[in-house]
Amino acid sequence: MRFITALFLSAAALASASNVIDLDTKNFEQYVGGDRPALVEFFAPWCGHCKNLAPTYEQLAGVFPSDKVVIAKTDADGVGRELGTRYGVQGFPTLKWFPAGSLEPVDYEGGRDLDSLASFVTKETGAKSKIKAPPPPAAVQLDASNFDDIALDSDKNVLVAFTAPWCGHCKNMKPAYEKVAKAFSSESDCVVAQMDADAADNKPIASKYDVRSFPTIKFFPKGSNEPVAYSGGRSEAQFIEFLNENCGTHRTATGLLAETAGKVLTLDKLASSFFSAQVPDRAAIVDKAKEYLASANKTTRAGADYYVKAMERILEKGETWVLKEQTRIAGLLGSPSLAPTKLDELKIKANILSSFAATKAEEAYDAAADAAEYVTENVKDAAGQAVEGVEGFVERVKEEL
Known part of the structure; x- marks a missing residue:
């Protein structure tokens, strides 16, 4: 004790x-x-x-x-x-x-x-502390010297958070805002930025854009010097939804592209018809996909030509190529050493391949459903015939008695 x-x-x-x-x-x-x-x-x-x-x-x-x-x-x-x-x-x-x-x-x-x-x-x-220096902020830091060059760049969409170091609401928002900035760091024309609007040199800019409280968040669209007030929520998901909608991006909170990135509805339909068509007819569908891409704008063509490449590979190597390629890309997407641009490229390919795989899965499901229905109907017919046979036998017995 x-x-x-x-x-x-x-x-x-x-x-x-x-x-x-x-x-x-x-x-x-x-x-x-x-x-x-x-x-x-x-x-x-x-x-x-x-x-x-x-x-x-x-x-x-x-x-x-x-x-x-x-x-x-x-x-x-x-x-x-x-x-x-x-x-x-x-x-x-x-x-x-x-x-x-x-x-x-x-x-x-x-x-x-x-x-x-x-x-x-x-x-x-002169004594050095043991405090570890924090990592550099993910949000682009704006001040009087670079504000116009970045926020008013006609080739970029820029979300700007006007903050103050002493502001409690700003501190509460910072973790989510930093995660969003990191997730969009590989988007060259969708910038997530922050400015200390209470710093003496930056106050004229804050006044120009009618910043009266903190944080004030404004969106500067590409090609315009007039910002749009951001009035949405301050969660990570709400910022990401706003940016994807207004920048035309497909980012997720992880920084990877969403399942919709690179997908084109017209080409998805062609991918569907490609799999359902007989092998001799598939070349004509590839030609239709090429015609669509030739007339599409630059944004649509970026990455979407993989639909055609996938069709050509299937013609060359067979339908099993899809599964093998999906497996290969899934392994690469798990690599921590790939550059963001390479990850984006692979994710778009994976999304496009899913259109082919989903189509094939639907066909297999439909075939299985048809088979099940056929078996069910035959079982019903057999059962009906059996019942009729028993009933006829009973009637004959009655007559003999």
Whole structure:
């Protein structure tokens, strides 16, 4: 029992261990004013803002070497009340920076997020934090220097989120918006962008486009300088649906193309008739597909010529080629090393091949249904004949009796 109690107390001690040094009037000058600079938080246990800051402040103490800087706090409404009075603390939390060798602090007036606090300490001490740099944003970053070149590019559709660093709604939207930007990163003419509209240099642009709150999202269509206000939802799925509809794209949340990409209704019908036709008649259907492609616009022709290539391969190698090719492409689509453009090309081929495979499956289903119906009808006929035979036998027996 003693062992368990000791183990519990040891675990509790480890859980409560803190990198933030607790100060009072007795140990204050042991840590502050010496050979290391110090950032000191004057807090009160009942203060809500102090409670909100506590986890971040604890993180801050863990990302800097203790031999370079002191990260400390004192209860200025309790054991550190005298210290709070000495340094003119009038509200909580108050953070003050004490340079090395000095008991005369400088008020810290920056943000209270981890990045702001860490940047301040690094600037004052030259010490590098252990914070890993975040990956670069997936959304294209706009500012006064590049806004017109990107958002007003006549060859591109551009979705712009006008945000502010302090905006809570912007922070909540960011994860979904970043995923959408990543999913559309391979679409050269459908750009997902973001701009800090509260930055001094960017405010004139925000004013020009009537940005009055954050986030404000506007869509700049290809070939127009007049944006359209985005009024849809802020989920990943809702952004993707809007972009696919307005950019003519077929993206999914994974970044891959949807099942509709590359499909052409007219060619799907020809693929259907190709499989149902007799082998000698299939060449004429290939010619019709070629005629359609010759008169189609550039967008339709892009990738859709694979319908013709697939028909020609089937004529050359037989219908089993479809399944073999589908299997080969499925294996390649699972490769993590393929470039996005190659993935798009393969996905379009897979979508087009599904038209042929689906047609064949439908034919097989119809044939099976016909066979089942034939068997059912024959069974019914046989059963009917059997019943008639039994009834006739019974009648003959009655007559003989």
